[in-house]
Each structure stands twice: as C-alpha cells, then as structure tokens.
Amino acid sequence: MEREPGTQPPLCKSGDDPDAVWDVPMEACITPYTDQNHKARGSGLAPWPARLTAPPPRLADFGYSNEMFEKDTKVWQHRxxxxxxxLSPKIQSDTLRNLMDMKANLGSFAxxxxxxxxxxxxxVPEDGPNTLKIIYDRGLMGSVHNWCESFSTYPRTYDLLHAWTIFSDIEKKDCSAEDLLFEMDRILRPTGFIIIRDKQPVVEFIKKHLSALHWEAVATAEGRLRGRRG
Structure with a gap:
C-alpha cells in the first residue's frame, strides 16, 4: 500500500475498532489517539512481573470483575x-521451550x-470475545485465529499444545476434529506433547485417532488427555 510522497495518511474513521485484528482489510490511516485511549490502553497497569496476576483495567469490557479474574488465575495455577x-516423568529441564495455549481466554495458563x-x-479464537487486549495488558504475547484454518507458523514449531475445549468448539463449525488433529500434528515437534482438556466423550473420541498419527496416549483423567508425538 503506497501513498504519494509528502502527503499524510488520513485518520481512521471514528467508528472503527482499533482492536479488531481478524479479517480486517488494511487501510492507510492512523487511529486517533485520545485521553480515553490512553486510559483504556496502557495506564493503570502494574509493573512487571506483578501485572501478570494484577487485574488489568479493561476487565470490565468483558464483564469480568477483579474477583472473577483472581479466581481464574488461581484455577489455572492449580491446573x-x-x-x-x-509431564514430569517424561520431560527434562529443557524439553519444553515453545508452548501454545490454543484457547487462551484471559491468559491465565501462560x-x-x-x-x-x-x-x-x-x-484467542476469532469468533469469541477479543480478550487479546487483556493478554497484552498482562505482559503476554498472543494472536487471534480460526482453528478451521492453518496457523501461520513453520512446521514442527511447538513442544506442547494446550487445547482447552477447542474440540467442543470445532463441533459447531464447518471443520472436523480430524482436521484440527492434522494441524496440531503439523506444528508439534517430534516427541512433543498435547494436553486436551474437554468433555469426557470428546476426549475418548480424540483418543481413538491418536495411534493413526503415531501419538501415544499417556494418561486420561477427568476430561484430560495427555498425548505424546512419536
């Protein structure tokens, strides 16, 4: 996208959502910066690393209270x-380096x-609330994605994939659990791990397909499945 030398790009329309990142055409415009933007997007954050567990100011945008945020943080710490x-019996100190939370919600897993x-x-799934701003406020990194499509990454990039209710969500879309398993196999490194946390029938269904992908189903309990790629 080019503009004539010496000209300034226009301001984006006031109704545009600056946080919209999925399937949004690029435009040669600048998002206006106001006092309200400053208050909503950066001020009031705790310094690192306290900001990881401190409730960010934009929680109310998603209907979360500070108490709900703190509870979510504690739940994922326990999980x-x-x-x-x-995993401990199967991993060394440097076995896990690159991890992915396939449905990050508020980022408490990370x-x-x-x-x-x-x-x-x-x-963050593209059809859910765009909690990516909360993840950024916690000092974490992230992306928005539709799991019916390939994730933009090199093959064999991740050592562990965490799939929380992703397969239940896929059932409501125009793609299959098998499609998602193939995609996970593509981006998971040899001897890498998956952790699937979902409804027990979903976990049992997924378990049936693991041998075809040369994955080892290591343990199942309370709607959890740990798999290892051969």
Missing amino acids: VENYWNL AALKSKDVWVMNV
Whole structure:
C-alpha cells in the first residue's frame, strides 16, 4: 500500500475498532489517539512481573470483575501444577521451550508458567470475545485465529499444545476434529506433547485417532488427555 510522497495518511474513521485484528482489510490511516485511549490502553497497569496476576483495567469490557479474574488465575495455577506433575516423568529441564495455549481466554495458563523457562503463544479464537487486549495488558504475547484454518507458523514449531475445549468448539463449525488433529500434528515437534482438556466423550473420541498419527496416549483423567508425538 503506497501513498504519494509528502502527503499524510488520513485518520481512521471514528467508528472503527482499533482492536479488531481478524479479517480486517488494511487501510492507510492512523487511529486517533485520545485521553480515553490512553486510559483504556496502557495506564493503570502494574509493573512487571506483578501485572501478570494484577487485574488489568479493561476487565470490565468483558464483564469480568477483579474477583472473577483472581479466581481464574488461581484455577489455572492449580491446573498447570497438575499438568507439570503429569509431564514430569517424561520431560527434562529443557524439553519444553515453545508452548501454545490454543484457547487462551484471559491468559491465565501462560501466567501460571511464569517460573518456568518457557515461551507461550496465547491464541484467542476469532469468533469469541477479543480478550487479546487483556493478554497484552498482562505482559503476554498472543494472536487471534480460526482453528478451521492453518496457523501461520513453520512446521514442527511447538513442544506442547494446550487445547482447552477447542474440540467442543470445532463441533459447531464447518471443520472436523480430524482436521484440527492434522494441524496440531503439523506444528508439534517430534516427541512433543498435547494436553486436551474437554468433555469426557470428546476426549475418548480424540483418543481413538491418536495411534493413526503415531501419538501415544499417556494418561486420561477427568476430561484430560495427555498425548505424546512419536
């Protein structure tokens, strides 16, 4: 996209959502910066690393209270501790480096890993609330994606994929669980892991397909499935 030398790009329309990032045509315009933008997008944040667990100012945009945020943070701290205990017999200190939370919600899964030497990509589904702004406010990184499409990454990029209710969501769309498993296989490194947390019937359905992909189903319990890629 080019503009004539010496000309200034116009301001974007006032009704445009500056946080919209999925399937939005690029325009040669500048989003106006106002005092309201400053208050909503940056001020009032706790310094790092306290901002990982401190309720960000924009929670109310999604109907969350500080208490709900703190509860979500504690729930995922407990779950991640259980995940790590489940994985510990199979991993070394540097086995897990690149992780992906395929449905990040508020980013509490990644926040619970702050003491681990890992890098986490937080993915927000394109058809849900755009909580990416909350993830950014927590000092984390992320992206918006539709899991009926390929994720923009090199093959064999991730050591662990965390799929929380992703397969239940796929059932409502025009793609299949098998399609998603193929995509996960593409971006998961050899000997990498998946953790699927979903309804028990969904977990049992997924488990039936793992041998065809040369994955090892290591454990199932309470709607959780841990798989390892061969």
